Amino acid sequence: MELYEVKIVRxxxxxxxxxxxxxxxxASEIILDREIALNQEAEGFSLKRVDESxxxxxxKGLDAxxxxxxxxxxxxxxPLGWLGHVVPAQQLRFFRIEEATGESHFVIATTGDLAAAVYCDCSPLGEGEHRMFRIHDGxxxxxxxxxxxxxxxxDAGPIGLIEWDDEHGWSTKEM
Structure with missing residues (x-):
């Protein structure tokens, strides 16, 4: 298999x-199949192989x-590395992780289980620490x-933590 970067013009x-x-x-067939399955409208797309560069x-996780x-x-x-979207036409979802302290974190993932895994891996605990949280529709x-x-x-990810910026809106959170 190879990894391609795709740019879809909506x-x-x-x-x-x-x-x-x-x-x-x-890769082209996957894009077209996904567009049809999700009833999306694209004006075109481009592909570029990137796994070698x-x-x-x-x-991390690319070989697997x-x-x-x-x-x-x-x-x-x-810090998880590369993750495959389980089903090619599976819609990504927006989750809000609410800690018992009231602090909120936001995650893009396919399922609540994956959102919890992303949150836990991106917010490590110290020895003896524990954390209680709930997962909500973001x-x-x-x-x-x-x-x-x-x-x-x-639309196409990436899966991971996101954050709000008053000037630009939502974007991926830098780790």
């Missing part, structure tokens, strides 16, 4: 993501992804303004 935005596939032809810092994951969309998530209580940039993140 009527109102550019979407970027990654696809693991045995070749460029199959990724920097060492972005290779290319060897064992089914062909389909993928995301890079610090859209609950959001205003229209509070949804800025979410459609682009939910």
């Amino acid at each position: 009527p109102n935005r550019l979407v970027s993501g990654y696809i693991a596939a045995p070749g460029e032809q199959r 990724l920097p060492r810092s972005r290779r 992804l290319l060897e064992y994951a089914p062909a389909g969309f993928a995301s890079y998530c610090e 859209f609950e209580g959001l205003t229209s303004e509070g949804r800025r940039n979410l459609p682009a993140l939910l």
Whole structure:
């Protein structure tokens, strides 16, 4: 398998993501199948093979992804590494992790279980520490303004923690 960076041109935005596939032809088919399954409208797309040119810092989990994951969309998530989207047409979801202390964290993931795994791996505990949290639908209580940039993140990822910025809206959280 090979890893491709995909850029999909939508009527109102550019979407970027990654696809693991045995070749460029199959990567193109995955994009078209996903567009049909999710009833999305694309004006075009481009593919670029990137598995051979990724920097060492972005290779964690890449060999396992290319060897064992089914062909389909993928995301890079610090500190987990590369993750395959389980089903090619599976919609990414927006979750809010609420700690017992009241602090909230936001995650893009395919399921609540994966959102919990991302949150726990990105927020390590010290020895003897514990944390209680609940997982909620991230859209609950959001205003229209509070949804800025979410459609682009939910379109093709990446899976991982995201954060709000008053100037730009939602974006991936730097680790």
